[in-house]
Amino acid sequence: MDEGFSGPTRPVGRGRKAQAAVRAATLAELLDRGYAELTVEGVAQRAGVHKTTVYRRWKDRASLVVDALAEHFATDIPTPDTGAVESDLQALARALAHSMTGPVGRAVQTAMHSDAGRLPEIAEARRRVFADRFRRAEPVITRAIERGELPAETDPVEVLKTLAAPIYFRLLVSADPIDEGTADQAVRITLAAARAGALTRSSPDRSGPRTTDPA
Missing domain, CATH: 1.10.10.60 (Homeodomain-like)
Structure with missing residues (x-):
């Protein structure tokens, strides 16, 4: 440990x-x-x-x-502000990949998923942790929209979920290696989808970030 x-x-x-x-x-x-x-x-x-x-x-x-988890991941995955959406997302994705493959990230994922079937409160705990992470990272997408790098109706939460999805798939499903190449590919996929308008808000009156557990 x-x-x-x-x-x-x-x-x-x-x-x-x-x-x-x-x-x-x-x-x-x-x-x-x-x-x-x-x-x-x-x-x-x-x-x-x-x-x-x-x-x-x-x-x-x-x-x-x-x-405890929210504070740990906030430190492990800080919110970047490089001045460009691509490098911001790259920093986020690489930090996520590094955090999730470290000893704390792997042990936390194992604990939270192995106990999930018998403790319904875990689903709520996971939801709240992800909600905190989305909230902290959302300015990355907001700034990109303001700079004109992404469409005005881009949904920050959908962008962040799309960015994290390939990493979590490898971590929880396929068990394929996770490295910086994985993170960089996630960035390319996410930017292509966002720029094509595929990650827009589903409703113009959405009042807050959706916090569906991406796992």
Whole structure:
């Protein structure tokens, strides 16, 4: 396991330091035990805090896992701003491929999918994690539309889902290798579809991003 997710720590008190310790402990427990066996008590013990400290910020196991994963992926897959849609999407796709093939990404995918059949709350947790990732990356597409690189009615969420789809297919279905070439091909496919007008909003009054789990 990654050294950053090992072992119980000394008491860390409250505030940002405690929050960071709890998030790290949550990922470690998820990797070690899977979602089904993860408990708030176990996370608290591993983080070196009292469980009341955890419940003060996170109401339950699902919200704790969602927050830890969202923060992890936000760091692992930052939102680029290179000034051009192609290089922005390339940076996003390569970061996604790197994150999903790393130890945390693979272990999280295994845990979230192996437990999914018996824990309906996992579907909601996945939906919320993907919603956060779409929200963070959506400015990439918005800026491209403003620069005239993509049609005005392009749907940012559809673009991001199309970008991620080839990577997740290899990760979860075909087990083919995932590398920068995979990411770059995903960019070419996505740009071709978007520029052809195939990834437009289905309704002009769509009020927010759809968060369908691409897996």
